[in-house]
Amino acid sequence: MERCDVLIIGAGPAGAAAGVTLARAGLGVTIVDRAFFPRTKTCGDALSERAVALLRALAGARAESLPRAEVRSAAAILPEGPRIVRRCSGDPGWIVRRVDLDACLRDAAEEAGAQVIEGVNVRELLRERGVVIGAAAGERRWRASVVIAADGPASIAWSALGLEKPRQQQLAVAATTYMRGVTMAEMGCSEHYLERALPNGYGWVFPAIDGWSNVGVYQREDSFHAGGRRLRELLAEFIARHPERFASATAGEVHAWPLPLRRTPRAPAGCPGLLLAGDAARLVDPLSGEGIWQALRSGQITGEVAAASLAREGRVGAAALGRLRRRVSLELGLPCWLKGQVQGAMRVIVEYGLARHTALSWALQRGYGGAVEPEEEVLR
Numbered sequence: 001m002e003r004c005d006v007l008i009i010g011a012g013p014a015g016a017a018a019g020v021t022l023a024r025a026g027l028g029v030t031i032v033d034r035a036f037f038p039r040t041k042t043c044g045d046a047l048s049e050r051a052v053a054l055l056r057a058l059a060g061a062r063a064e065s066l067p068r069a070e071v072r073s074a075a076a077i078l079p080e081g082p083r084i085v086r087r088c089s090g091d092p093g094w095i096v097r098r099v100d101l102d103a104c105l106r107d108a109a110e111e112a113g114a115q116v117i118e119g120v121n122v123r124e125l126l127r128e129r130g131v132v133i134g135a136a137a138g139e140r141r142w143r144a145s146v147v148i149a150a151d152g153p154a155s156i157a158w159s160a161l162g163l164e165k166p167r168q169q170q171l172a173v174a175a176t177t178y179m180r181g182v183t184m185a186e187m188g189c190s191e192h193y194l195e196r197a198l199p200n201g202y203g204w205v206f207p208a209i210d211g212w213s214n215v216g217v218y219q220r221e222d223s224f225h226a227g228g229r230r231l232r233e234l235l236a237e238f239i240a241r242h243p244e245r246f247a248s249a250t251a252g253e254v255h256a257w258p259l260p261l262r263r264t265p266r267a268p269a270g271c272p273g274l275l276l277a278g279d280a281a282r283l284v285d286p287l288s289g290e291g292i293w294q295a296l297r298s299g300q301i302t303g304e305v306a307a308a309s310l311a312r313e314g315r316v317g318a319a320a321l322g323r324l325r326r327r328v329s330l331e332l333g334l335p336c337w338l339k340g341q342v343q344g345a346m347r348v349i350v351e352y353g354l355a356r357h358t359a360l361s362w363a364l365q366r367g368y369g370g371a372v373e374p375e376e377e378v379l380r
């Protein structure tokens with residue numbers, strides 16, 4: 001049996017952020033991941049401004065050398081309607097390929113003092129008298145004062161916690177590809193197309209890195225199922241609907257992956273000896289599909305709560321779980337729940353073409369924090 005203060009399952013953004021935070025607090029941290037880094041992850045690769053700020057705090061100088069495209073504005077494009085553009089007032093957001101981002105975060109955790117072990121597929125959580133005390137992967141076993149499950153959207157923690165797999169309104173699905181030669185309307189602008197063919201979702205085109213743009217479709221699972229289409233078809237049709245962007249572009253392979261959404265304010269925290277972070281805690285924003293900031297921030301909060309509880313009480317019990325649940329629910333759960341309500345309203349606006357109504361257009365601009373740009377000024 002190998003021993004450590006904290007065992008983290010998963011070295012993605014959530015696990016790495018928890019690892020950096022705990023190692024900086026002086027704890028003995030082991031992070032295990034089934035993959036070997038650098039590894040890719042199906043994603044849109046978009047880091048919001050707040051995700052970039054947190055990445056910088058966690059990875060320091062490493063973050064500055066990441067290959068990236070800067071995002072200086074974001075456009076929500078409604079069918080036959082306005083293009084609402086929000087411009088960055090401060091530092092821009094970034095597009096960073098996950099193969100680079102996740103390797104950077106993994107290395108930052110190691111640099112902070114965490115031990116990172118790759119190629120370890122955790123199959124089982126170990127318990128003693130109802131408390132999680134470690135995990136096992138084949139013959140290898142780890143014993144820890146606390147285990148953090150940061151193992152993504154099919155976490156092994158869920159069955160241990162008696163949680164059903166998310167589905168319908170608690171889940172989204174997305175497909176993405178890299179395309180070369182996309183004609184963008186504006187440099188450094190990420191575009192989100194709200195379309196009738198993608199209710200409770202959108203299609204996206206993001207600024208290119210080395211000529212390759214991340215292009216994809218995102219939809220809540222209940223709407224996706226009701227449509228009766230395959231994700232690959234939805235992506236092909238989205239691309240076909242926009243010759244102004246894609247007529248001279250070539251596409252690479254298509255990849256699809258699920259996103260566990262947070263649609264209630266109260267987020268699951270874990271159980272005695274076990275804490276959840278990132279997609280394992282189901283923290284993706286249902287409206288935007290943003291999950292990287294949520295993973296980084298929840299990993300950081302989980303690390304802070306675990307470090308404080310171990311220093312004070314030598315364990316992570318009911319009081320620590322309560323503190324974690326309150327912080328994550330307030331800072332991440334509540335905003336996601338509100339965004340879920342906005343998603344419902346947006347669906348009606350898109351479906352019935354209401355965006356041209358003056359009052360609604362005004363509300364949309366305020367809600368989006370942007371301005372409606374006249375269509376004749378937009379290069380399409």
Ligand SMILES: Cc1cc2nc3c(=O)[nH]c(=O)nc-3n(C[C@H](O)[C@H](O)[C@H](O)COP(=O)(O)OP(=O)(O)OC[C@H]3O[C@@H](n4cnc5c(N)ncnc54)[C@H](O)[C@@H]3O)c2cc1C
Pocket residue numbers: 009010011012013014015032033034035041042043044045046047048120121122123150151152153156174175176216256257258259277278279280284289290291292293295
């Ligand atoms: C198509 C798509 C597009 C997206 N686009 C964006 C976007 O543009 N911007 C954004 O902010 N978010 C986006 N997201 C969401 C974002 O990708 C996730 O929310 C984010 O990756 C969550 O990070 P995480 O660390 O919780 O999980 P992950 O990134 O999934 O990392 C989990 C890690 O755990 C490891 N692991 C899993 N199981 C085990 C096991 N049993 N044993 C050991 N290791 C294990 C995996 O190998 C992986 O390294 C997108 C998601 C999808 C599917």
